Structures are given as structure tokens and as C-alpha cells.
Amino acid sequence: MACKGEIMENVLLEFLKSRRSVRKFKQTQPPREIILKALDVARYAPSAKNSQPWRFILVDDPDLKSKLANIHVWARPLHSAPLAIVVVCQIDESPTSYMLDCANATLYLLLALHALGLGAVWIQALRNIEEIKQILSIPNNAIPVAIIAVGYPDEVPQPRPRRSLNEIVYVNRYGNSVLGNKTN
């Protein structure tokens, strides 16, 4: 029989596995305090030298949100999402690792939103940096690294397939599969 600690471990691991990208949302605006609760958690993401180069812009203005939704076809979930959170990175605060630091904060944010019962999807920002900067008046020393579409889920997405451990985990040398079979 599993002990209490083991049950808690499994609950936490299952929580991590159960996050899905949600692209259809109810129109109810999530309360600001819930969003701030999630952003409070995002602050705990690891960053190089603890530089924390991230900033977050909450976009609920319909006109601005619609402009963001039109930057490319895969940004369309922003049309249905009542809120967009744009993760902006201060390049000078972490010149080598700003992209990684801000990706970490973005993932923490996605997981915190999931914990709070909200749906979210990461929208690609890196091909439209100048356009996003212009829409949101982002200064030159900062760069938008991700847009998160946020809202209460209006769909239950199926899990996307994942590569097997055998395919992605090596021992000592690249290609030495952890389960004994060479992968290529």
C-alpha cells in the first residue's frame, strides 16, 4: 500500500502531467487577484544569477488583444481568451540567459494557472517581436518572449503524444539509450 508521502508525490507528478494547452475559453474574465496569485508563483522560477529579468503585461483591452491575436494564425486563441499575459524580458538584466530565464517564468506561470483551474496556451512571440513591441509600447531594451492566452477552459483537450524515455534519455554518451537499445 502506498504511504502518505508517496501518494502526495504521485498527486504532484500527475498534476505536472495533466497540464494541457487550452485554446477555447469561456468569456468570463478571471478575477485580477487570481491572476496575481499565478504571477506571484511565476516569480519563483529559476534565473541566471537570480536576475529575474521578466516583466508581465496583462492585456484585457479588446482592441490591443485583437491586434495580438492577428500577429499570426497560431495566435488566434487570443480572440477567444478574455486575457493575454505578455512575458517581457529585460535583456540587460540577464544578457546571456534572458531567453531561458523568461521561458522558465512562462512555464511556472502556465503551471500556476493550471493549479488555479485556469486554461492557457503559450503563443509564439519570437517571430513578431517588433510588431508586439509596437502594439504594447515595449521599450528597446526589452523583448516580448511569449504571449499566454488565459481564461476559464471551454474545452477538454486530449493529451498530445510524447516521445518515449527510451528515445530521449541517454547514459554517458549521446545515443546510448538508458533502456539498452540504441535509438538510431
Ligand SMILES: Cc1cc2nc3c(=O)[nH]c(=O)nc-3n(C[C@H](O)[C@H](O)[C@H](O)COP(=O)(O)O)c2cc1C
Ligand atoms: C515556444 C512555444 C510556442 C508555442 N506557440 C504556440 C502558438 O503560437 N499557438 C498555439 O496554439 N500553441 C502554441 N504552443 C503550444 C504547443 O503547441 C503545445 O505546448 C504543444 O503542442 C504540446 O501540447 P500541450 O501543451 O497540450 O502539452 C507553443 C508552445 C511553446 C513552448
